[in-house]
Amino acid sequence: MTIKLSVIGCGKIGTSIGLALKNHTQEIHRTCFDRIPANSKQAHDMQAFDQIALRVNECVENADVVILAIPVDELLITIDTISPYLKSGSILIDTSPIKISIKEYIEDKLPEDRYFLSIFPTINPAYIHEAENSPEFAHEDLFCNALIVLTGSERTSNEAFKLGTDLSKFFGAQVLFADPYEVDGLLAATETLPKLISAAYIHAVMDQPGWKEGRKLTNNPFNSLTQLITHLDEREDYGKSAELNRENTIRTIDNMIYSLKAIRDLLQEENSSEIQKWYQKSLDNHNKWSEERKLATWNKITGKEDIPSSADIFKNLLGFGKKRKDK
Incomplete structure (x- = not known):
C-alpha cells in the first residue's frame, strides 16, 4: 500500500x-x-x-x-x-x-x-x-x-x-x-526578533532627513542588516508572527532595548575599557555559537x-x- x-x-x-x-x-x-x-x-x-x-x-x-x-x-x-x-x-x-x-x-x-x-x-x-x-x-x-x-x-x-x-x-x-511555550519563547528571540530589528533599523535610518545622502554611503554592513526584511515569515500580512507570539516578542524587544541602552550609557560615560569588553563579549559569543552550530553536536549524535x-x-x-x- x-x-x-x-x-x-x-x-x-x-x-x-x-x-x-x-x-x-x-x-x-x-x-x-x-x-x-x-x-x-x-x-x-x-x-x-x-x-x-x-x-x-x-x-x-x-x-x-x-x-x-x-x-x-x-x-x-x-x-x-x-x-x-x-x-x-x-x-x-x-x-x-x-x-x-x-x-x-x-x-x-x-x-x-x-x-x-x-x-x-x-x-x-x-x-x-x-x-x-x-x-x-x-x-x-x-x-x-x-x-x-x-x-x-x-x-x-x-x-x-x-x-x-x-x-x-x-x-x-x-x-x-x-x-511549546518554551519553543515560542526561544523562537521569538532567534526567528522573529532579528527580522523585527532589521525593520526597526530601516525605519531608524531611512526616516531621517540625512538619508538622501546617506543612501550613497551604504556598503556590506547596511546590506547585511537590512536584507532580513526581504525574508519575512509572512507573504502579505507582515508582522503576523510577532502578533501571534506577542508576549514573547515584547519581552525580546525589551531585552534588545536594555542591551542598546547599556552600550549607549558606556558611550555616554566615555568608558573605553567597558566598551571594548562589550564588543569582545559579543564577538566571543558569536564565534562560540558559530562553531557549535557548524558541529551540530547539541545532543548525542x-x-x-x-x-x-x-x-x-x-x-x-x-x-x-x-x-x-x-x-
Whole structure:
C-alpha cells in the first residue's frame, strides 16, 4: 500500500521535504500545493513531488499525512479550509515558528480522529547562509546535521510523536522534544526578533532627513542588516508572527532595548575599557555559537542503529490510515 503524503507550501522547507523522500516513490506518493502555481511547478520539475494539486482541498482529502510549510499569515485560513477535508486517521503537521497560537487554534478546528503535530526544523549548517525561501534553494539534505523540534497538544498521539521522530531521524536530523511555550519563547528571540530589528533599523535610518545622502554611503554592513526584511515569515500580512507570539516578542524587544541602552550609557560615560569588553563579549559569543552550530553536536549524535529504515517509517505511516478504536 502506498502512503499518501501532501505538502502545502512549495518554498524551501516544503520542497526539501519532498526531495528527501524522492528515492521512495514506491512506498510514498507525494502531492503538493502552493498558492503560487509557479512554485508548485518548479518543485514538481525538481522531482520533489509526484503530483500537483490544483486546489488545496484536493491536496489533502485523501492524504494520510499533511504537512503545512506555508507563510504564517496563511496558516489560520488554510487550517479553516482544509480541516473538513482531512480524512479520518490522518495527521496534520505544522512547521511554522509559532506554536501556542496555532496549537490552540487547531484544537478547536480539527475534527475527531485527526491528529496534530508541530515541528520546527533547523537547517543543515552547510546552508546556514542561504536566507532565501524559494524552491530553488531547497536541498535533499537540508535537514541533515540539524535539529528538528517536536511539540504537541492534546490532539497529538504517541504514534504521531513516533512518526515525527522517525521522519526527523530519516532526514538525518537530531530530535528535540520541547514544551511549546518554551519553543515560542526561544523562537521569538532567534526567528522573529532579528527580522523585527532589521525593520526597526530601516525605519531608524531611512526616516531621517540625512538619508538622501546617506543612501550613497551604504556598503556590506547596511546590506547585511537590512536584507532580513526581504525574508519575512509572512507573504502579505507582515508582522503576523510577532502578533501571534506577542508576549514573547515584547519581552525580546525589551531585552534588545536594555542591551542598546547599556552600550549607549558606556558611550555616554566615555568608558573605553567597558566598551571594548562589550564588543569582545559579543564577538566571543558569536564565534562560540558559530562553531557549535557548524558541529551540530547539541545532543548525542544518533547512531545508525537508531535511524529507522524507510520500511519502518512507512509501516508506521500506515497506522494513521486506520481509524483508532476508543479505549
